[in-house]
Amino acid sequence: MIDLHLVGIGTGNPDHLTRAAIKALNRADLILLPRKGADKADLADLRREICAEVLEHPGRIVEFDLPRRAGDQPYLGAVADWHDAIAHCWRRAIEAHLPQGGSVALMVWGDPSLYDSSLRIAERLGAAGLPIRTHVVPGITSLQVLTAAHAIPLNRLAAPVTITTGRRLRDEGWPEGAQTLAVMLDAGGAFDVLDPDGVFIWWGAYVGMSEQVLIAGPLADVAHDILDRRATLRAAHGWIMDIYILQRLD
Known part of the structure; x- marks a missing residue:
């Protein structure tokens, strides 16, 4: 039996790890650490830094290369194929390094439940016949870090919040009836x-990290500033993770 622990690690800041996350990482027989290519080496480095800081007995870490999602196919089909490929990588590493079973930990940005597919990939392992129990250690999300960085509440008084993606916002516009939008996974603008x-x-890039950049203001006044800053940051770092909240003030 494999006990798979999906451990939310927030935005990569070791100070955001919960005590439960630190315990789960230390109890794991194996920690899988994905590499996303040279252009995102910083992300693997952050995971390594977390391991170096919190593990009491380092040395049970196995790195693997994460497959890339095809960019020339319909989105949902490409994502499904990509998840199949990642599940295959997980299974291959688990079977190679824990042939007799045990506890595996994967560090997940933010929280495994919010716009993350780790739980869906874990389901594929069980469907493929790997005896597995999945456990989730919740983490601090980039949305929480964004509101904290700007020192704002997420919602207006007694009002709902709509969480969506940049793709849906671009394709469908402002959701009907929504007042506050939290927008994640935006490829840009x-x-x-x-x-x-x-x-x-309220916009933020690399929230919670040392590179954090924040901009806030009326969209008509700051939209171009955000796009210019985003392009500069992406060129400087080779990658970018940003998130923003939009609110109608009428």
Whole structure:
């Protein structure tokens, strides 16, 4: 039997790890650490730094190369194929390094339940016949770190919040009836499709990290600043993770 622990690690800041996350990592017989290529080497480095800081008995870490998602196929089909490929990598590493079973930990950015596919990939392992029990250690999400960095509440008083993706915002526009939007996984500037009049934005890149950059203001005033800063940061680091909240102020 394999006990798979999906451990939320927040935005990569070791100070954001919970005590439960640290315990799960230390109890694991094996920690799998994905590499996402040279252009995102910083992400693997952050995971290594976390291991170096919190593990009491280092040496049970196995790194593997994460497959890339095909960019020339319909999105949902490409994602499904990508998840199949990742599940195959997980299974190959687990069977090679824990042939008799045991506890495996995977560090997940943010929290495994919010716009992350680790749980869906874990389901594929069970469906393929690997005897597995999945456990989740919740983590601090980039959304929480963003609101903390700007020192704002997520919602207006007694009002709902809609969490969506940049892809859906670009394709469908502002969701009907929504007042506050939290937008994740934006490939860049999906807010450009909106009428900016009366909309306020709180934006952050690399939230919670030493590279953190924040911009806030009326969308009509700061949209171009955000796009320019985003392009500069991406060029400097080779990758970018950003998130933002939009709110109608009328």
